[in-house]
Amino acid sequence: MIMTTEQLILQIHKKRSFLCIGLDVDLDKIPKHLLEEVDPIFEFNKAIIDATHHLCVAYKPNLAFYEAYGLKGWKALEKTIKYINNNHPEIFTIADAKRGDIGNTSTRYAKAFFEDLAFDSITVAPYMGKDSVEPFLAFENKHTILLALTSNPGAFDFQTDSEDDNALYKKVLKTSKTWDNAHNLMYVIGATKAEYLAEVRKIVPNNFLLVPGVGAQGGNLEDVCKFGMNDHIGLLINSSRGIIYASNDLDFAKAATLKAEELQIQMETILKGN
Amino acid sequence: MIMTTEQLILQIHKKRSFLCIGLDVDLDKIPKHLLEEVDPIFEFNKAIIDATHHLCVAYKPNLAFYEAYGLKGWKALEKTIKYINNNHPEIFTIADAKRGDIGNTSTRYAKAFFEDLAFDSITVAPYMGKDSVEPFLAFENKHTILLALTSNPGAFDFQTDSEDDNALYKKVLKTSKTWDNAHNLMYVIGATKAEYLAEVRKIVPNNFLLVPGVGAQGGNLEDVCKFGMNDHIGLLINSSRGIIYASNDLDFAKAATLKAEELQIQMETILKGN
Numbered sequence: 397m398i399m400t401t402e403q404l405i406l407q408i409h410k411k412r413s414f415l416c417i418g419l420d421v422d423l424d425k426i427p428k429h430l431l432e433e434v435d436p437i438f439e440f441n442k443a444i445i446d447a448t449h450h451l452c453v454a455y456k457p458n459l460a461f462y463e464a465y466g467l468k469g470w471k472a473l474e475k476t477i478k479y480i481n482n483n484h485p486e487i488f489t490i491a492d493a494k495r496g497d498i499g500n501t502s503t504r505y506a507k508a509f510f511e512d513l514a515f516d517s518i519t520v521a522p523y524m525g526k527d528s529v530e531p532f533l534a535f536e537n538k539h540t541i542l543l544a545l546t547s548n549p550g551a552f553d554f555q556t557d558s559e560d561d562n563a564l565y566k567k568v569l570k571t572s573k574t575w576d577n578a579h580n581l582m583y584v585i586g587a588t589k590a591e592y593l594a595e596v597r598k599i600v601p602n603n604f605l606l607v608p609g610v611g612a613q614g615g616n617l618e619d620v621c622k623f624g625m626n627d628h629i630g631l632l633i634n635s636s637r638g639i640i641y642a643s644n645d646l647d648f649a650k651a652a653t654l655k656a657e658e659l660q661i662q663m664e665t666i667l668k669g670n
Numbered sequence: 671m672i673m674t675t676e677q678l679i680l681q682i683h684k685k686r687s688f689l690c691i692g693l694d695v696d697l698d699k700i701p702k703h704l705l706e707e708v709d710p711i712f713e714f715n716k717a718i719i720d721a722t723h724h725l726c727v728a729y730k731p732n733l734a735f736y737e738a739y740g741l742k743g744w745k746a747l748e749k750t751i752k753y754i755n756n757n758h759p760e761i762f763t764i765a766d767a768k769r770g771d772i773g774n775t776s777t778r779y780a781k782a783f784f785e786d787l788a789f790d791s792i793t794v795a796p797y798m799g800k801d802s803v804e805p806f807l808a809f810e811n812k813h814t815i816l817l818a819l820t821s822n823p824g825a826f827d828f829q830t831d832s833e834d835d836n837a838l839y840k841k842v843l844k845t846s847k848t849w850d851n852a853h854n855l856m857y858v859i860g861a862t863k864a865e866y867l868a869e870v871r872k873i874v875p876n877n878f879l880l881v882p883g884v885g886a887q888g889g890n891l892e893d894v895c896k897f898g899m900n901d902h903i904g905l906l907i908n909s910s911r912g913i914i915y916a917s918n919d920l921d922f923a924k925a926a927t928l929k930a931e932e933l934q935i936q937m938e939t940i941l942k943g944n
Binding site: 420458460461463464465466467470471474494495496497498499501502504505507508512513521522523524525526527528529543546547548549550551552553554555557564567568571 | 694732734735737738739740741744745748768769770771772773775776778779781782786787795796797798799800801802803817820821822823824825826827828829831838841842845
């Protein structure tokens with residue numbers, strides 16, 4: 397299904413949720429009984445998807461977790477994205493790849509993730525500038541989610557290198573707005589810095605923000621919505637470990653449903669008040 | 671073989687070369703007759719490696735080209751790195767992956783590339799800061815090649831955002847020097863900006879620099895050496911297309927030898943004068 401921004405907004409209202417679930421599969425953390433399956437990574441994802449698809453609008457596999465398992469990991473990733481696209485075409489899919497390379501090489505990555513794997517979007521690092529990002533933006537109805545302000549401690553090393561308008565994350569927001577097909581841009585803005593979201597919204601009032609860091613990393617959902625929500629919602633809140641590893645026993649899928657439901661109910665309350 | 675920096679320097683003197691060859695395989699560009707092989711990507715790489723290993727000290731597959739072919743690409747990458755490690759253990763291998771993610775996720779990438787695929791080094795993007803890079807640095811006798819000043823036009827968007835000491839690439843060099851196990855750092859510095867190399871050497875006099883952009887992208891080898899070479903050489907000069915696509919006919923391996931030899935001879939001359 398063609399995932400336009402309008403379609404994503406429609407799904408948010410329909411499901412009363414702007415939850416994104418991170419599918420970061422770690423074989424050391426999944427329930428032991430799954431390890432007997434032929435493809436434990438896919439079986440885990442399938443169970444999580446079956447248990448949560450009605451509560452979220454997006455899934456985000458982080459590629460590192462799949463590449464860590466080599467061919468086996470890539471196979472599981474391919475099966476996972478196909479499973480989502482075939483069974484839940486209304487779900488927005490994010491390849492959390494943080495790619496970025498010189499022009500012709502970025503085109504390779506864009507084709508791999510947008511066409512071959514059929515993801516709706518990919519996360520991209522801005523360090524190499526315009527010609528490393530525009531090849532992704534060239535794909536119509538595909539979304540490029542640019543790292544701006546990340547949720548890890550190292551975000552303060554370079555991204556917030558200045559207190560004023562010269563901070564790198566602000567330059568990334570401002571400069572990227574001028575690139576070709578900038579309407580296909582979304583941004584990663586960490587929840588652990590909710591106070592920064594007001595600054596971000598001054599520069600990019602309309603773009604969707606993918607917000608990691610709620611829950612495990614300490615970010616607060618209400619603050620994020622207070623400073624980051626716009627009149628078409630404009631937020632995707634990611635939770636990974638808090639949901640997918642809510643239990644590592646036979647009841648893991650049920651536990652994931654309950655944790656996702658908790659967040660969905662909070663989101664529904666916020667949406668009603670908006 | 672354990673590729674310490676000392677071992678790399680030894681190989682440079684032995685081969686009278688500091689050439690790195692980029693294995694960026696594009697099925698549209700390789701000789702047509704190879705497409706009939708079961709694994710054309712690997713067969714192409716094998717022929718290039720057989721034809722050039724005595725002239726270079728490093729091989730650098732850019733991961734985008736392999737990921738673009740999905741499972742087939744990953745299989746070819748695995749075979750390629752195994753082929754190099756088994757037949758030419760003295761060669762320094764670089765996974766040109768430009769990865770970088772939050773701490774525990776970077777650890778995943780580090781394990782995948784350093785342990786499972788047994789690369790000697792990986793290129794890493796600095797945008798997410800210290801905790802996204804240190805997981806790579808933690809691997810002893812493995813090398814983390816941090817993007818500092820890249821060779822593409824977009825390098826000027828953020829990396830050289832200031833004329834003075836506040837330029838982002840300088841901050842990346844200075845800050846990364848303070849990180850744990852910084853002795854495992856090398857840096858990507860594009861050849862298209864040879865005049866910047868003097869500035870780079872003021873900050874990191876001792877680290878190896880991986881220099882793309884000589885040849886196809888317009889960088890000049892002599893200028894790069896003039897400004898970038900240190901007393902243990904400290905340079906790896908990358909060439910990809912100029913060597914591996916020197917011909918796309920039956921004679922492609924021979925043509926690659928000749929092009930690599932041209933560069934090696936220039937390097938030998940420079941080494942003698944040094």
